[in-house]
Amino acid sequence: MKKNRLLAFSLGTIALLFGHSSFAMDCEELVLGAAISLTGKYATNGVHAQNGYEFAIQKIAENGGVKIGDKCYNFRVIYYDDESKGDRGATLAERLINQDGVQYMLGPYSSGLTKAIAPVTEKYQIPMVEAEGASRSLFTQGYRYLFAVLSTSEQYLASAITLAAEKAEETGKKPSDVRVAIAVENDPFSLDIRAGVLEDAAKFDMQVVVDEKLPRDLSDMSAILTKVKLVKPDVLVVSGHSKGAATAVRQIEEQNVKVPMIAITHCEAADVVGNFGAAANDILCSTQWAETLSYSDPIFGTAAEYEQEFKATYTEYAEKTVPYQTAQASAAVYVFKDAFERAGTLDKEAVRDAIAKTDLSTFYGQIRFSDAGNNIAKPMVLRQIQDGKYNVVAPSEFASHELNWPRG
Amino acid sequence: MDQILFNLSLLGEYPIVNLKIIIDGIMIGALFALAAYGLALVWGVMNVKNLAQGDFVIAGGYVSWWLAKYGVHPLLGVPVAFIVMWGVGWVVYKLVITRVVEKDLFTSLLATFGIAIMMAQILNLLFGSDTQSIKLDYDTLYFFDGFIDVPIAKLIGVLLAATLATCVIIFMKSSRMGQAIRATSQDARAARVLGIDTEKVYAFTFSLNSAICGAAGAIVVMVWVIQPFYGITHSIRAFVIVTAAGLGNLPGVIAAGLGIGALEQYGSHIFGIGYQQAIAVMLLLAVLLFRLVQQKRDRKSLQ
Numbered sequence: 001m002k003k004n005r006l007l008a009f010s011l012g013t014i015a016l017l018f019g020h021s022s023f024a025m026d027c028e029e030l031v032l033g034a035a036i037s038l039t040g041k042y043a044t045n046g047v048h049a050q051n052g053y054e055f056a057i058q059k060i061a062e063n064g065g066v067k068i069g070d071k072c073y074n075f076r077v078i079y080y081d082d083e084s085k086g087d088r089g090a091t092l093a094e095r096l097i098n099q100d101g102v103q104y105m106l107g108p109y110s111s112g113l114t115k116a117i118a119p120v121t122e123k124y125q126i127p128m129v130e131a132e133g134a135s136r137s138l139f140t141q142g143y144r145y146l147f148a149v150l151s152t153s154e155q156y157l158a159s160a161i162t163l164a165a166e167k168a169e170e171t172g173k174k175p176s177d178v179r180v181a182i183a184v185e186n187d188p189f190s191l192d193i194r195a196g197v198l199e200d201a202a203k204f205d206m207q208v209v210v211d212e213k214l215p216r217d218l219s220d221m222s223a224i225l226t227k228v229k230l231v232k233p234d235v236l237v238v239s240g241h242s243k244g245a246a247t248a249v250r251q252i253e254e255q256n257v258k259v260p261m262i263a264i265t266h267c268e269a270a271d272v273v274g275n276f277g278a279a280a281n282d283i284l285c286s287t288q289w290a291e292t293l294s295y296s297d298p299i300f301g302t303a304a305e306y307e308q309e310f311k312a313t314y315t316e317y318a319e320k321t322v323p324y325q326t327a328q329a330s331a332a333v334y335v336f337k338d339a340f341e342r343a344g345t346l347d348k349e350a351v352r353d354a355i356a357k358t359d360l361s362t363f364y365g366q367i368r369f370s371d372a373g374n375n376i377a378k379p380m381v382l383r384q385i386q387d388g389k390y391n392v393v394a395p396s397e398f399a400s401h402e403l404n405w406p407r408g
Numbered sequence: 409m410d411q412i413l414f415n416l417s418l419l420g421e422y423p424i425v426n427l428k429i430i431i432d433g434i435m436i437g438a439l440f441a442l443a444a445y446g447l448a449l450v451w452g453v454m455n456v457k458n459l460a461q462g463d464f465v466i467a468g469g470y471v472s473w474w475l476a477k478y479g480v481h482p483l484l485g486v487p488v489a490f491i492v493m494w495g496v497g498w499v500v501y502k503l504v505i506t507r508v509v510e511k512d513l514f515t516s517l518l519a520t521f522g523i524a525i526m527m528a529q530i531l532n533l534l535f536g537s538d539t540q541s542i543k544l545d546y547d548t549l550y551f552f553d554g555f556i557d558v559p560i561a562k563l564i565g566v567l568l569a570a571t572l573a574t575c576v577i578i579f580m581k582s583s584r585m586g587q588a589i590r591a592t593s594q595d596a597r598a599a600r601v602l603g604i605d606t607e608k609v610y611a612f613t614f615s616l617n618s619a620i621c622g623a624a625g626a627i628v629v630m631v632w633v634i635q636p637f638y639g640i641t642h643s644i645r646a647f648v649i650v651t652a653a654g655l656g657n658l659p660g661v662i663a664a665g666l667g668i669g670a671l672e673q674y675g676s677h678i679f680g681i682g683y684q685q686a687i688a689v690m691l692l693l694a695v696l697l698f699r700l701v702q703q704k705r706d707r708k709s710l711q
Contacts, residue, residue, distance in 0.1 A: 042537065221681065
């Protein structure tokens with residue numbers, strides 16, 4: 001017995017010397033399933049998420065795999081392309097569960113797809129940890145097997161309202177004097193953002209002077225911006241995926257719209273700095289995660305280390321910042337590893353309960369689920385584009401830079 | 409309702425905004441008119457309702473965007489997109505359209521719908537699904553205390569669109585090929601009897617349409633954004649404009665394009681931008697109803 005242990009130890013040491021991966025090779029396979037958008041309108045972000053999953057799997061394997069009891073496992077994911085379509089996603093989830101016998105699922109990209117797949121995983125009682133569906137409505141259905149590592153969407157731009165209230169007080173005005181303009185796309189995700197902003201604005205008793213819904217197919221918002229110019233609000237909030245971000249930044253400059261604070265989503269996805277340069281300066285962008293945050297964990301290291309290693313592995317990201325979509329996908333895989341190890345079994349009910357009890361510090365932030373399954377331990381981050389750089393300005397305990405205010 | 413009244417009162421309070429809305433609308437309408445113009449050609453001459461119209465626009469945009477990445481000036485991208493998309497149009501014609509030209513309505517609708525899906529997906533695979541645009545380093549002109557802004561890039565876009573439209577109209581009126589196209593559109597069989605190679609005319613017309621769309625796309629990428637799946641926006645607008653203006657009425661198409669652009673802007677200012685597309689479709693309905701009533705009166709409508 002002792003001899004065996006010694007042998008195992010020395011083998012382990014040798015394996016360590018020759019690199020982690022050869023050690024992890026001996027582990028068994030643990031299969032997860034994912035329907036992800038590799039084609040269609042979400043393809044870019046779908047691929048970001050897939051890369052995040054794969055990078056996490058590789059890192060976990062390098063760190064000795066998933067230890068369940070005295071055995072070790074490596075994750076393998078069966079991917080299907082859902083073509084960015086909800087009905088296709090639901091069909092593929094059925095196929096993963098019924099034909100491929102998948103017992104655990106990783107989420108798809110976008111709230112819409114998650115909404116389409118969640119009823120299926122729920123029906124078959126398959127635990128799903130998702131990283132890319134932020135809509136609040138996902139967590140009001142009473143789903144038992146759905147868990148999300150990211151902050152829900154109503155928090156995305158609500159912090160901009162708090163920030164505006166702080167600024168009003170600093171300049172001797174009342175927060176209730178702040179006038180808010182909202183322009184969001186007419187889809188579940190953006191409407192959640194609007195709900196969050198309205199809620200916070202109501203808390204401070206602010207007046208909402210423009211409240212418009214952008215149609216999905218529109219690439220022109222001059223009508224809204226003309227109105228904004230006339231009513232002169234103190235905060236302008238825009239959310240319309242990458243098209244909305246690109247259109248807003250371009251036309252705000254063209255129409256010379258002066259608003260002290262402008263907050264939008266999807267800055268990176270639209271690459272507003274690369275595309276519009278100085279026009280993007282001093283715009284606030286919400287993000288789930290930034291590589292400058294001080295979070296860390298034993299597998300991925302700090303947020304900054306995660307970014308460096310990810311860039312080294314996926315060289316196509318070398319020129320840009322690693323999107324948060326990738327980071328949260330990695331975090332979802334990490335949640336599975338942690339839950340399997342705590343459950344100590346492959347029984348999916350036990351694993352589900354272990355996921356529900358997750359309280360994990362990761363490079364992506366703290367992860368702790370509410371009863372509804374959303375992560376309630378991690379705040380949203382606001383970054384301001386300052387001279388072409390994304391600098392964290394809120395919440396104040398993580399802020400690395402001062403807010404430039406008023407804008408323009 | 410309060411919102412609508414408030415919006416109307418804004419218009420009254422700042423009358424200059426009316427002018428701005430009309431200018432914005434015309435600048436938008438000019439670009440939609442270009443794609444509609446190509447559609448009217450293909451529809452009128454070949455009786456093919458091209459659902460891939462918008463995807464040709466987006467493809468043209470990507471040609472220009474791709475060239476701009478390699479340092480080609482975006483304005484030069486317009487003629488290049490015209491030529492490249494001419495080639496693409498010709499290939500599409502020879503592969504697909506030639507087989508459906510004289511078939512019934514649904515065959516051509518299905519075929520072009522298929523082309524639309526294919527093109528969007530191919531663009532997605534080639535360029536990714538990020539939204540792209542080109543920023544031209546031109547200033548914006550401001551009038552009336554900055555209330556009216558005319559980005560020079562947009563102005564150039566509109567001028568290019570106008571030039572292109574004028575060239576095509578002159579070409580259709582005076583060139584030999586233009587005459588052949590018009591003859592074919594009047595009666596393809598008679599044209600064949602008189603020695604016109606209608607197959608050649610069809611190929612030419614479809615390529616010309618594709619090229620016009622391509623040039624429009626190269627302008628769109630300078631003033632708005634493109635993404636592989638945004639073609640449908642342009643397709644819908646093109647259909648609305650052509651249906652409203654009627655076939656074979658090219659100046660009418662341009663007028664309808666500008667008018668719809670301006671009315672959409674007005675509507676979105678008053679009712680909210682969320683209703684912009686609804687307004688376009690409502691306009692179409694109104695025009696169709698008006699036409700029907702008119703034709704009934706002249707006893708031209710089918711019972």
